[in-house]
Each structure stands twice: as structure tokens, then as C-alpha cells.
Amino acid sequence: MLQRVIYSLATAILLLAPSLGDAAQKHALLVGVSNYSALNEQLQLKGPSNDVVLMRNVLQQFGFAERDVRVLADGVEGAGSPTREAILGELKRLASTVEEGDFVYLHFSGHGSQQPTKPSKQPPEPDGLDEIFLPADVGKWDGGKGEVMNAVIDSEFGNFTTAMRRRGAFVWAVFDSCHSGSMTRGAAVDDVRYRQVLPQNLGISDSEMQHAQAGAIRTRGAPSAKGGTLVEETLKSKAGGFVAFYAAQSTETTPEEPQPVDQPVRKPYGIFTYTLAQTLATNPNLSYRQAGQQILNRYAARNRFSPTPLFEGSSLDAPVFGSGAGEFKPQWKTRKKGQEWEIPAGALHQLSDGAIFAILPSPAGEEKDIVGYAKAVNTQLLQTGITPVEYANKRAIPASDIPKDAYARLVNSKLALDLNIALPSGGNTPGHAKVERVLDKLAKGKVEGVKINWVKSGLAADIRLTVQDEKIWLLPSSGVIVKSGPHKTHSIDLTADEEKLADTLQTSFQKIAKVINLLRLSSQMASNPIAGNLELKLLHQKAGSRNITEVHAGAIPSFKAGDKLTLALKNNHPRPVDVTVLFVDSEYGVSLMHPSYPGDANRIEAAGKNDTLVEVELNADTLGQESMIMIAVEAEPQALMADFSFLTQTSLDRTRGAGLGGEADDGVHELFQQAGFGGTITQRGASKQTTGAIGKTAIRVFGWRTVK
Numbered sequence: 279m280l281q282r283v284i285y286s287l288a289t290a291i292l293l294l295a296p297s298l299g300d301a302a303q304k305h306a307l308l309v310g311v312s313n314y315s316a317l318n319e320q321l322q323l324k325g326p327s328n329d330v331v332l333m334r335n336v337l338q339q340f341g342f343a344e345r346d347v348r349v350l351a352d353g354v355e356g357a358g359s360p361t362r363e364a365i366l367g368e369l370k371r372l373a374s375t376v377e378e379g380d381f382v383y384l385h386f387s388g389h390g391s392q393q394p395t396k397p398s399k400q401p402p403e404p405d406g407l408d409e410i411f412l413p414a415d416v417g418k419w420d421g422g423k424g425e426v427m428n429a430v431i432d433s434e435f436g437n438f439t440t441a442m443r444r445r446g447a448f449v450w451a452v453f454d455s456c457h458s459g460s461m462t463r464g465a466a467v468d469d470v471r472y473r474q475v476l477p478q479n480l481g482i483s484d485s486e487m488q489h490a491q492a493g494a495i496r497t498r499g500a501p502s503a504k505g506g507t508l509v510e511e512t513l514k515s516k517a518g519g520f521v522a523f524y525a526a527q528s529t530e531t532t533p534e535e536p537q538p539v540d541q542p543v544r545k546p547y548g549i550f551t552y553t554l555a556q557t558l559a560t561n562p563n564l565s566y567r568q569a570g571q572q573i574l575n576r577y578a579a580r581n582r583f584s585p586t587p588l589f590e591g592s593s594l595d596a597p598v599f600g601s602g603a604g605e606f607k608p609q610w611k612t613r614k615k616g617q618e619w620e621i622p623a624g625a626l627h628q629l630s631d632g633a634i635f636a637i638l639p640s641p642a643g644e645e646k647d648i649v650g651y652a653k654a655v656n657t658q659l660l661q662t663g664i665t666p667v668e669y670a671n672k673r674a675i676p677a678s679d680i681p682k683d684a685y686a687r688l689v690n691s692k693l694a695l696d697l698n699i700a701l702p703s704g705g706n707t708p709g710h711a712k713v714e715r716v717l718d719k720l721a722k723g724k725v726e727g728v729k730i731n732w733v734k735s736g737l738a739a740d741i742r743l744t745v746q747d748e749k750i751w752l753l754p755s756s757g758v759i760v761k762s763g764p765h766k767t768h769s770i771d772l773t774a775d776e777e778k779l780a781d782t783l784q785t786s787f788q789k790i791a792k793v794i795n796l797l798r799l800s801s802q803m804a805s806n807p808i809a810g811n812l813e814l815k816l817l818h819q820k821a822g823s824r825n826i827t828e829v830h831a832g833a834i835p836s837f838k839a840g841d842k843l844t845l846a847l848k849n850n851h852p853r854p855v856d857v858t859v860l861f862v863d864s865e866y867g868v869s870l871m872h873p874s875y876p877g878d879a880n881r882i883e884a885a886g887k888n889d890t891l892v893e894v895e896l897n898a899d900t901l902g903q904e905s906m907i908m909i910a911v912e913a914e915p916q917a918l919m920a921d922f923s924f925l926t927q928t929s930l931d932r933t934r935g936a937g938l939g940g941e942a943d944d945g946v947h948e949l950f951q952q953a954g955f956g957g958t959i960t961q962r963g964a965s966k967q968t969t970g971a972i973g974k975t976a977i978r979v980f981g982w983r984t985v986k
Contacts, residue, residue, distance in 0.1 A: 303380045304346055308349045309387065310351035312388070314416060316417055317479065321479065324471065326454075328545050330349050350368065365413055373442050382448065382449045384439070388412060388473065389411075391409075393407065393419065396424050412426075413428060416428050443517045443520055450521045451523070454473065454551045456472075472531040520593055521591035521594060523570070566589065610686055611685055618665075619664050629691060634692070635651065635688055637651065648672070649679065650672055650674065651670065652680075653667040699787070700741070703736075703744070708772075709772040730787065749772060750769065750770050812850065812855070812978075836984075839897050839984060839986060840897070841896050843896065845893075851912070853884050858908075859872035860909070865929035865930045872890070880921060892906075894906065900929060908976075911975050
């Protein structure tokens with residue numbers, strides 16, 4: 279019976295498993311330690327050898343060649359002995375042989391523990407303790423040497439995984455062990471063992487542990503909670519990705535028990551390893567983050583709420599067993615509070631009241647699995663209430679129909695596309711009364727295409743108004759004012775009559791709102807299949823120089839007037855994309871960079887081999903914070919090209935006089951519908967909505983500061 283169950287599990291993986299591709303070499307090291315000669319009978323394990331056999335079957339179904347899966351485990355035919363020397367030898371071999379694009383899977387099942395860290399260790403441990411994995415030949419604590427003999431220390435794992443990543447390999451490390459923690463059990467459970475050895479079992483006294491922790495507090499402050507064993511270093515851009523799964527938090531123990539629980543014939547497995555294998559069998563087309571969510575769901579389905587596995591790493595949104603970038607799907611597990619439902623996310627996650635969520639029975643659910651929709655209510659910093667709503671031609675389901683353990687996946691964030699303006703403080707400044715009358719008129723009326731939230735002076739705002747020197751100044755949110763020089767703050771003379779002053783202010787607000795809200799939208803569309811498949815580089819060439827360097831993300835760089843910037847774009851997406859590139863100057867002017875003229879061809883074919891180059895030469899006409907905005911929309915079959923050239927607008931003047939008012943720009947509201955959701959534009963700039971999927975639109979922003 280058990281063999282049939284395992285066979286079914288492996289067969290499901292084989293049928294569903296995606297190909298990793300022939301180019302990448304796949305490596306695996308599986309370590310399972312069940313028997314410890316230095317430990318007593320109560321601390322011997324039964325499941326690790328079964329774990330590695332199960333995972334070996336899983337890996338082979340995912341395309342790992344048998345020769346590239348190394349097994350170190352006791353009680354497994356053909357496997358090597360899981361000693362310290364053998365484990366480090368295999369890690370060293372991988373660290374010296376993997377190549378760029380390779381994939382490395384590391385799995386460790388067995389006991390873990392802790393020991394006092396050595397004072398000379400760099401970087402120091404924040405809690406004064408090393409996490410250790412116990413190989414088969416682990417010994418006892420040697421106080422003279424300050425170590426558990428033959429234990430493998432967390433930093434040793436970290437050094438080897440970092441070396442693999444520096445060579446360009448993607449590393450996924452799984453630890454079905456624990457390193458500290460305790461559990462009070464009110465009832466005995468047959469055939470359950472816990473993968474944790476207390477330091478005292480290894481001969482480390484309580485006083486030595488307390489001394490190590492006290493030393494950490496004295497020298498480095500209060501100890502922090504360490505969730506895992508590996509420290510991920512920040513490496514160069516060509517370094518491979520990294521993901522680590524841990525079976526338990528640092529304060530918990532992780533069990534092994536006979537599986538599958540609903541079958542009469544069972545074998546001991548680590549619960550975490552077995553659940554991971556189940557997850558991959560059920561739906562292998564997951565990101566690592568989604569796989570973690572599935573594991574937690576399966577624990578809850580078994581009424582198991584401890585231990586709590588930990589999932590970390592810079593590549594959690596990459597596809598499982600693949601090193602490419604994945605699609606980030608912002609979603610949260612629903613929870614019932616009384617008769618209401620909520621999710622553990624809020625304003626900090628850029629949510630606001632009215633945001634729409636698809637309700638799914640699992641984190642890996644697809645569109646066909648949507649139960650219904652809900653909207654956000656009472657959004658707070660870290661939590662948001664949700665209530666069913668009619669949306670996308672689906673009726674509003676009763677709240678009682680929301681499945682237990684359902685997930686709420688963000689569909690529409692309802693990003694506030696408006697402008698917050700702080701009114702000038704009161705006073706007897708010349709012209710202040712005139713400004714008050716004009717602003718009161720604007721507040722009672724409607725600024726065409728812009729929703730303005732007027733707030734009191736001093737409150738958070740996008741623009742702060744102040745009246746000085748017979749001018750009204752449009753200050754940034756920081757409130758800083760520059761009255762002269764090339765970086766002078768925007769201001770409007772108060773010599774015009776009130777009607778023209780109102781027109782000038784309205785035009786200024788509209789232009790500022792366009793740029794601010796376009797930048798807000800970019801944060802909503804920076805991570806999706808389109809963004810992940812566009813290869814973008816910003817190149818810089820100094821004036822008078824032939825050298826070209828790539829501008830890397832990080833601090834805002836400074837460039838000089840006369841320098842040339844080039845955006846190099848390659849479409850690796852499986853479908854064509856329509857690309858618009860805009861240049862935003864420091865005066866809120868927006869210029870079209872690509873296509874060259876409105877209506878020109880801007881479609882980039884799928885899987886293109888050549889870069890599309892967009893160049894801009896900086897000049898001294900505008901100095902200060904500037905940017906280049908790339909908008910890409912997945913091309914719709916049999917549809918006109920999506921062209922956002924209608925977003926262009928002239929710059930604001932540093933000081934606007936009486937005769938510079940003019941009429942308000944048209945279509946600002948429509949502008950942000952198009953910028954947010956993608957559309958097709960005719961030669962005359964009139965727009966026609968063609969898609970309602972934010973997932974088919976990507977916006978990337980490259981910013982810098984232009985100086986003289």
C-alpha cells in the first residue's frame with residue numbers, strides 16, 4: 279500500500295512537472311541522519327532516511343538526472359555515510375563546479391541544536407549562539423575548543439551557498455530540522471519524534487549558554503530572533519537566486535511521524551518534507567512563496583498550528599525549480615473575526631478602502647477557481663476588513679460562503695489617483711487674501727480631471743502652498759523652498775486678476791497631478807509577467823567621452839547637462855509588447871521619446887534578439903529631479919498598437935506670470951485610466967479601452983538628478 283501511495287505521488291509530479299530546460303545543469307545533495315552513535319536511544323530518529331528517498335523520487339520527476347543527485351544517509355542503499363567530512367566535501371564540490379544558470383537543491387533532514395559562538399566569529403551572531411546541524415559522527419561539546427565536535431555550523435552552510443551563487447547558480451536549501459526551542463506536551467503521541475537536541479544533551483552547560491547570550495547583549499545589544507540558519511549576502515547582479523525553507527521557527531521543534539496518516543501501512547517521515555512533496559505533487563506550477571502558503575494550508579487542514587515553517591530568500595517569487603523571475607501575486611490568507619472577515623495587510627501594503635480582491639480556495643488558485651469578490655473596508659495600517667461585492671459579472675456571495683482558509687488576491691488596488699494640497703497658513707502677507715479667495719473658488723468648484731483633497735497647512739500633502747514675496751509658491755511635500763538659482767521652486771505672480779490666477783493654478787495642479795499619479799501607478803505594475811520578461815538597461819555616456827557604463831539601481835545618480843542616456847530594451851516575453859517611453863523633466867514636462875512621433879510603430883516582437891534603443895541628451899533647460907518612464911502593454915491580437923503619447927505635456931515655468939494661464943488640459947481622468955490599464959490610441963490621441971488587466975501592463979521608472 280505504501281509503495282503505491284509513493285508511486286502515485288511521484289506519478290502526479292511526473293505528469294504535472296514543468297521542464298527546467300536543457301541548458302541548466304541540475305544538482306542536488308540530500309542528507310538524512312537517523313542514527314547518532316554519541317546520542318542515547320531516545321534521540322535516535324527514524325524518518326530522515328525516508329525523507330531523502332522521497333525527495334530523490336521527486337527530484338528525478340522534475341528532471342534531475344540520477345547521477346546528479348548525491349545522497350548521504352544511513353539505511354539507504356547506495357548512499358554515502360552522512361558524516362561531517364562527507365557533507366562538507368559534497369558542498370565544497372558543488373561550490374567549485376556549478377556554473378552560471380545551474381540549479382542546486384540542498385535538503386537536510388536530522389537533528390539540529392545550538393552552541394555558544396566563538397568570540398572571534400565574523401559577522402558576530404546577534405544572540406551569541408551558532409545554529410548547528412548534527413551529522414552522524416557528531417561528538418560532544420569541547421569547552422577548550424569552544425565547539426561541538428564534528429557539528430556543521432550555520433556559517434559553513436552560508437559560505438558554501440554564497441560561493442555557489444557567486445558562480446551564478448540558483449540555490450534552494452531545505453532544512454527539516456530545528457535548532458532550539460521546546461514544547462510542552464499534554465498527551466503522549468505514539469511514533470512521533472522531534473528533531474531537536476538540547477545543548478545540554480551535547481554536554482553544554484546552562485551557564486555556558488547563558489554566558490554566551492549575556493555576552494551578545496553586552497557587546498551588541500539585545501539578541502534578535504533568528505528564523506533560519508543561512509545569511510543571504512547581497513551579491514552582484516549576475517549571482518544566482520536564493521531561497522531557504524525551514525521546518526520550524528527558532529523557538530519551535532519539528533516532528534516526524536508515520537505518513538500518510540489515512541493509510542493503514544505507513545512509514546516515518548519528517549512532516550515538513552512529506553508536506554513539501556505533497557505540495558509539489560498537487561501543483562508544481564508554483565512560485566516558492568505560493569508553495570510556502572500551500573504548506574501552511576496543509577498544516578492547518580490537519581489542525582496542526584505548530585511548528586510554523588519559515589520561508590525566506592530574495593527569490594521567493596521565482597517559479598519552483600526554475601531560476602527565472604516569477605509573477606508576484608499579492609494575496610493574503612483570510613481570517614474571520616466575529617462575524618466579519620479581514621486580511622493581515624493594509625495601508626502599508628498600498629491598499630485602500632474600495633480595493634477589490636478575488637476570493638480563492640487556495641494560494642495557487644487560478645481564475646476559474648474564483649469563488650467571488652470582496653472589497654476592502656476600514657483599511658488600517660496592517661489589516662483590512664473585506665466584504666463580498668458584485669464584481670466582474672459575479673454576484674456578491676454571502677459572507678458565510680467564504681471558504682475557511684481562503685485567500686484574497688488583489689485585483690484592483692483602487693489606488694488614489696488624486697492630489698493632496700496643503701493650504702497656505704494664515705497671515706497678513708501681501709496677496710494672501712487674494713489667494714484665499716481664489717483657492718476657495720477652486721475648492722467649491724471642480725478642477726477639470728483632477729480630484730483635489732485640500733488639507734490644512736502642516737498636514738501630509740503632495741503640494742504645499744505658501745504666499746511670500748507677492749507670489750504663491752508650489753512647494754514639494756517636504757516644504758522646502760528655493761527662491762533663486764537653477765533649482766528655484768515653482769511660483770506664480772499675484773499680479774494677474776483672480777480669474778486668470780485661478781486658471782494658472784488649475785493648469786499647474788493638472789500637470790503636477792499627471793506626473794505624480796503616473797509615478798504612483800508605476801509602483802502597482804513593477805512586478806508581473808510583462809515586467810519580468812523585459813530586459814532593461816539604462817546606459818550613461820558622459821559629454822565628450824566614448825565610454826558607456828550601465829546605471830545600476832540604488833542611490834539616485836547625478837548627471838550633467840550634455841550627458842547622454844540610453845534605455846536599451848529587449849522583449850523576452852512570449853508575446854509582442856507595445857512600448858511607450860516618456861521623459862519627465864524637473865518642471866513636470868513630459869516628452870515623447872519612443873515612438874518618435876505619436877502613432878508611429880512601437881510594437882516590439884516577442885523573443886526579440888535585438889535591443890530597442892531610446893536615447894536622450896540632457897540639457898540645462900531643466901535641472902533637478904528627472905526620470906524616464908517606460909510603459910509596456912501586452913499586444914492584443916488584431917488590435918491597434920497601445921500608444922501613450924497623449925501623456926505628453928509642456929513644462930511648468932519656474933515663475934508664471936499674468937499672461938501664462940491658458941485652458942486646462944483635456945482628458946486627465948481618462949489619462950490615468952489608460953496609464954493604469956492599457957489602451958489603444960488613434961492618430962488624434964482619442965483613446966479606446968481594450969483591456970482591464972493590470973497584469974498586462976508594466977511601468978518602469980529610471981530616475982536621476984541633472985546638474986550643471
